Amino acid sequence: xxxxxxxxxxxxxxxxxxxPPKPSPTITQRTQPSELLACATTLNAAFVDDPMxxxxxxxxxxxxxxxxxxxxxxxxxxxxxxxxxxAGMTAHGTxxxxxxxxxxxxxxxxxxxxSLSSMYPTxxxxxxxxxxxxxxxxxxxxxxxxxxxxxRLGPAVSWRLVVSLPLRFTAxxxxxxxxxxxxQLDFYYVFFLGTRPEAQGxxxxxxxxxxxxxxxxxxxxPIWLESSTEKSRDLYLRLGWRVVDEEVFGKGLFDAKGGSVxxxxxxxxKMWGMVWWPEGMDPREATNRGAGKNDDPQEE
Numbered sequence: 001x002x003x004x005x006x007x008x009x010x011x012x013x014x015x016x017x018x019x020p021p022k023p024s025p026t027i028t029q030r031t032q033p034s035e036l037l038a039c040a041t042t043l044n045a046a047f048v049d050d051p052m053x054x055x056x057x058x059x060x061x062x063x064x065x066x067x068x069x070x071x072x073x074x075x076x077x078x079x080x081x082x083x084x085x086x087a088g089m090t091a092h093g094t095x096x097x098x099x100x101x102x103x104x105x106x107x108x109x110x111x112x113x114x115s116l117s118s119m120y121p122t123x124x125x126x127x128x129x130x131x132x133x134x135x136x137x138x139x140x141x142x143x144x145x146x147x148x149x150x151x152r153l154g155p156a157v158s159w160r161l162v163v164s165l166p167l168r169f170t171a172x173x174x175x176x177x178x179x180x181x182x183x184q185l186d187f188y189y190v191f192f193l194g195t196r197p198e199a200q201g202x203x204x205x206x207x208x209x210x211x212x213x214x215x216x217x218x219x220x221x222p223i224w225l226e227s228s229t230e231k232s233r234d235l236y237l238r239l240g241w242r243v244v245d246e247e248v249f250g251k252g253l254f255d256a257k258g259g260s261v262x263x264x265x266x267x268x269x270k271m272w273g274m275v276w277w278p279e280g281m282d283p284r285e286a287t288n289r290g291a292g293k294n295d296d297p298q299e300e
Contacts, residue, residue: 023100025207030095030123039095040081042120044074046194047081052228054258055250055269056161059154064253064260070153071258079149083142084133088125088191090141091133098122098204121199124208127189129221134166168247172273173224176244187275188216190225193232209239217278227272236274245273 030039047053048071057070057077070076088095097120127133139146150158173182181187190212195205216223225241227233233243251268255261258269277283 025098025100025204027096027098027208027211030097031089035097036085036089036095037082038116038120039097039123039125040078040085041116042097042123042196043081043085043192043194044077045196046123047071047077048197049257050228051256051258051269052249052271053077055254056165057153057157058254058258058260059157061156061160061250061253061260064262067260069258069260070157073152076149076152079145079152083139083145083149084192085125086142087133087138088127090138091127091131091135093125093127093131093133093191095125096123096208098124098208100202100204117196117198120196121202122193122195122204122208124193124205124212125191126212126215127191129187129219130185131189132185133189133191168249169226169273172226172245172247172271176222176224176273176275186221188212188219188221188223190223193225206235206239209236213240213276213278216276220278220281222278222281223276225274227274228270230270233272233274236276239276241274241276243272243274247271247273 030036050071054069054071058067059070060067085095099119099121125133132138150162153161170182177187190209193205193208212223223241225236227236237243248268248270250258250260250266252264252266253260254266254269256267256269260266277285
């Protein structure tokens with residue numbers, strides 16, 4: 001399961017005052033336990049209003065008048081993102097923070113004057129080909145933590161999180177890749193990307209995504225991701241991703257923001273499956289070129 005809540009729309013300044021350019025974003029790989037906990041905290045803050053997460057964590061889904069979403073319970077979401085971040089690391093993913101500030105030393109980073117907001121405004125988890133962060137083996141040594149989470153979620157939400165959603169996400173990927181590519185996970189994967197609300201619009205997520213694209217281009221591999229908001233979807237479109245599938249979850253019972261509604265008229269919560277290909281490698285482009293070659297010649 002993965003979806004991105006990063007929003008990087010940038011508004012040009014209207015003032016005529018000369019504004020010094022911001023330093024280029026700094027991307028720092030995080031591997032220490034304390035760093036991973038900080039990354040999980042940032043993702044938790046980034047997804048606090050995420051429509052898909054709100055839908056996923058909703059209890060009594062078939063009874064809107066009684067339904068509640070555990071997205072409002074920080075003890076649940078904090079535990080969830082700690083598990084997610086640890087699974088990404090266990091599966092050999094690259095977990096990074098992105099900031100405009102210079103990277104401090106370990107001594108400076110421990111200073112109470114440095115907040116998580118300034119040190120970890122954006123966090124991304126990037127999976128290399130062949131690595132599946134949702135594979136059961138990646139969760140073995142987190143079993144006590146996972147047991148606590150599933151107990152808090154209850155059977156219905158746990159089933160949705162662990163079984164039904166991953167199956168639908170796999171079906172989305174099947175619309176972008178061949179069965180062989182899907183079996184071998186022959187693509188990179190943006191497992192999670194999140195920017196704290198107060199840090200959005202600064203280009204941090206975009207900088208991280210471009211670094212991911214550069215790595216994938218060197219390897220000649222595509223990048224897959226799922227987007228859970230229109231704003232993040234539009235960001236990915238601007239950076240060269242294309243939508244290959246649009247899924248609607250909870251139609252009739254949920255609105256676009258992941259909130260439950262009565263009357264059976266909810267439009268549902270959307271998720272977009274998106275893929276980016278290195279230049280010249282998109283099979284759709286090759287198909288289009290081939291179709292062009294086979295067109296009947298026009299008589300003059």
